[in-house]
Amino acid sequence: xxxxxxxxxxxxxxxxxxxxxxxxxxxxxxxxxxxxxxxxxxxxxxxxxxxxxxxxxxxxxxxxxxxxxxxxxxxxxxxxxxxxxxxxxxxxxxxxxxxxxxxxxxxxxxxxxx
Numbered sequence: 001x002x003x004x005x006x007x008x009x010x011x012x013x014x015x016x017x018x019x020x021x022x023x024x025x026x027x028x029x030x031x032x033x034x035x036x037x038x039x040x041x042x043x044x045x046x047x048x049x050x051x052x053x054x055x056x057x058x059x060x061x062x063x064x065x066x067x068x069x070x071x072x073x074x075x076x077x078x079x080x081x082x083x084x085x086x087x088x089x090x091x092x093x094x095x096x097x098x099x100x101x102x103x104x105x106x107x108x109x110x111x112x113x114x
Contacts, residue, residue, distance in 0.1 A: 023043045030065060039097070039100075051099075052093055052097050055097070057090060058090065066083075083105075083108075086103050086105055
């Protein structure tokens with residue numbers, strides 16, 4: 001399977017979401033400031049993600065995410081995906097670490113290993 005890369009952008013800065021988010025809870029590997037840890041998504045779309053992370057970060061932080069995207073988000077049958085993301089909001093979350101809202105700046109479907 002060939003790599004497919006999509007760049008996303010939000011042309012209307014007043015609108016926080018450019019695509020409807022779907023409630024999806026899947027594990028996500030988060031790379032931030034040279035560290036790596038596991039998180040969990042709360043919801044996602046083709047242009048953004050909300051996830052829970054044990055690591056604190058600030059708005060404007062750049063993230064690298066490895067996630068198994070489910071089908072139905074505009075990426076065909078879904079699959080393992082590498083995303084570059086920008087944190088737009090951070091909030092405290094009871095018992096789940098930090099809540100992180102981020103835009104997906106780049107999405108690359110990873111090839112399947114057979």
